[in-house]
Amino acid sequence: MENITLVRAYNAALAGAMAAGGDPDVVQAAVDPYLTPGAVCRETPALPWGGTFTGGSRGIRDLCVAGTAALVAFAEAAGAPVTAAPDSYAADGDVVFRTTAMRFPATPAHEALDVPVIDRYVVADGRIDAIDVFFFDVPAMLDRLAPA
Template identity: 35%
Template sequence: MSASSARATPDPNLDPSDVTMEKRVRPERKLVNDYNEMLTADGEGAFADRLRGFLAEDAVCHEASNLPWGGSWSGIDGFVEMFGAFARSMEEAPNVTATGVSAGPASLMARGELVFREYSLVVPTTGNHPSEHPCIERYLIENGRIQSIAVFFFDTTALVKLLQ
């Protein structure tokens, strides 16, 4: 077969608008990426004010109910409370070094108004053995803001056990 006759067959399941090229990133993906960078950066100003740059005023986050910070959290104030509950649960866990908690490298996939983020929550332990907890988050983007986030840890039981 000659090089001129070897042509790639387009994938009928691929929407060309979802393809991310080096110079073009879907705005939904960029929003989710920038939001997560903001969460890990030392930012100036009140945390609630920084959240407002990314979240709809009535945004909601759903976390597994068996987690110490679990439940459904609504609005900017709800997100502030959720992140506070998350931080307290890490600080109060006897086997966790809370200052080193981080999200490992993430992969983002966008399809229309939905963005999926896959990563591992890395929790340092007092025994110097990081505990990794795979997670997928589903973001719904509306009007250029995050409207909802649903968080799915692979094994919430293991995460809860670590925090006890």
């Protein structure tokens, strides 16, 4: 499987598991075939769900649990969920990039906000070995995620 196809399949599996309710065990099982056992995912520790998650699919499971809790709390307070823009992909050898955006809906205190996101995937031996996620406006995200 080509690296870009692998990363697309991983993201489709993750999105499907999250759309089906985001059960942590389902998420872990869905992404496991695409990740090395030692895969690491890094997101800025400034976010409520951020940090370094290790252990392959177990790390992604832990990241989704933390991220879902923060985003569900925001959606309940805002009355609307955070959504994702369509994504696009580019590859250079063993590195694949995915671009998308997170859309925070308007609230009484804030205008809607689109935050560009770039994910960098490193593939080794036909599986994803590292994921680095870069958000472009962390302070604005934190402002919206803060309890009212």
